[in-house]
Amino acid sequence: MDHLPVMYIEALQQLAIKKDxxxxxxxxxxxxxxxGILALLGPYGQLIAFDRDRDAINSELAQRFVKxxxxxxxxxxxxxxxxxLESxxxxxxxxxxxxxLGVSSPQLDNPVRGFSFLREGPLDMRMDETTGLSAEQWxxxxxxxxxxxVLxxxxxxxxxxxxxxxIVDRRLDNPITTTKQLSSLIEDVVPVREKNKHxxxxxxxxxxxxxxxxxxELKQVLEQSTRVLSPDGRLVAISFHSLEDRIVKRFIRDESGAKYDPGKFPVKEVDITKGVLRKVGKALKAGELELKQNPRARSAVMRVAEKV
Ligand SMILES: C[S@@+](CC[C@H](N)C(=O)[O-])C[C@H]1O[C@@H](n2cnc3c(N)ncnc32)[C@H](O)[C@@H]1O
Structure with missing residues (x-):
């Protein structure tokens, strides 16, 4: 394997992979x-993968996989x-x-993509460069x-x-076009620095x-996930910051357990909709060994649910 995926063992375990x-x-x-998933599937299993980034789709590894x-x-x-999936x-x-979730190491490490304040490059930040506004344009x-x-x-x-x-003052004179222009402008105006944080x-x-x-994107995919899963099918989500994790956590909570319209009294059996998901265990974090090898795993939180 070319790199170490975050919470690799846990992800494969929680997906509870069946051969077919x-x-x-x-x-x-x-x-x-x-x-890892392909390695656990038998000859009749299937894996469908998505990525919005052309570099991921055209990567050498991806081209090997598609065979x-x-x-x-x-x-x-x-x-x-x-x-x-409908099609x-x-x-x-x-x-x-x-x-x-989030960005990949190759995206962060490639200065041309503009994701990193440590590397000089165009201020792009689009995961899919074929569509939408770059950070510079925005x-x-x-x-x-x-x-x-937004900030x-x-x-x-x-x-x-x-x-x-x-930013607004600066752009009156000069457009902000590179990562370093933006990061040094921020360095100049932020009065207090957080420990260990640029x-x-x-x-x-x-x-x-x-x-x-x-x-x-996350809200939409979660909402669709309950319809595409088969009964007992598993949803495994790894988040890297609290905004994402909060969305996943609330979604699983809201879709688990009985739901009814609280404004409607008396509550009748027919008005009660059963939850479509079952929460599986507590939120998981990366283990000690992984944290030593991969500091990026420090912020990872995995949540798992199962379709009822
Ligand atoms: C953290 S990386 C995944 C790494 C991967 N699990 C591995 O083992 O190599 C996240 C990837 O998801 C892609 N991605 C993020 N948001 C996406 C979205 N809304 N739709 C499709 N792909 C997305 C990114 O382009 C990036 O390649």
Whole structure:
């Protein structure tokens, strides 16, 4: 394997893979988890993987995988899950869905993609470069109030107002086109530094989430997951920050257990809708050994649910 996927063993265990099952890897990346799933599938099993990033789809590893006739790789946002599966006739037939959210190491490490404040590159940040606005284009026109909100909501950045004002002032003279231009501007305006955290960390996270509509994507795929899973099919989601984890946690909570309309009295048996999911265990974190080998796993939280 070329790299170490986060919570690899736990992901495979929690998917409870059946040899002839049909599985989905919503976030193929460089195929670390996919490789593990394929290894556990028998000749009649199937794995369908999604990634919105062309580099992931065209990677050497992906091209090797697609020779396996049990495997199908789709260049698409995972919010298109239901549409894609509909065309394959697989609605309600999926035995397990894996989501390893966020950006991949190759995306972060490639300066041209513009995700990292440590590497000079164009301010792009799109996971799918074939569509949508780059961070540079978005920053060139965004309203100051909207920028504050994004920095505050998606970066939990307490200096959101100062940073937004500095960006808006700067762009009057010069457009902000590179990662280092943005990160050094932030360094200049942030008055207090958090321990062990670059002052641009929160702004870069916020912009990335906005540019890729990451939270909307997550909400949509979760909502579709209950319809595409088969009974007892498993949903396994790995989040890397509290905004994502909160969405996954609430979704599983809301879809588990009986639901009824609290405004409707008296509650009759016919009005009670049973939950479609069953929560499986507590949230999981990476083990000691993995944390030593892969510091990125420190923030990973895995949550698991099962279709009723
Ligand atoms: C953390 S990496 C996954 C790594 C992968 N599990 C592995 O073992 O190599 C996340 C991947 O998901 C992709 N991704 C993120 N959001 C997506 C979305 N909404 N739709 C499709 N792919 C997405 C990213 O492009 C990235 O390649």
């Amino acid at each position: 099952g049909i599985y989905l890897d919503c976030t193929f990346g460089r195929g670390g988890h996919s490789q 396996d006739n049990r495997f199908k790789l789709i260049h698409s946002c995972f919010s298109q899950l239901e549409v894609q 394959l006739g697989l609605i309600g037939k999926i035995d397990g869905i894996l989501m390893d 920053l060139a026109n965004v309203d100051e109030k909207d920028l504050v909100k 505050f909501d998606y970066g939990e950045e307490k200096f959101a107002r100062r940073i937004a004002k500095a 002052p641009a960390t929160r702004t870069f996270q916020a912009l990335r989430i906005e540019i890729n509509k990451e939270l909307e």
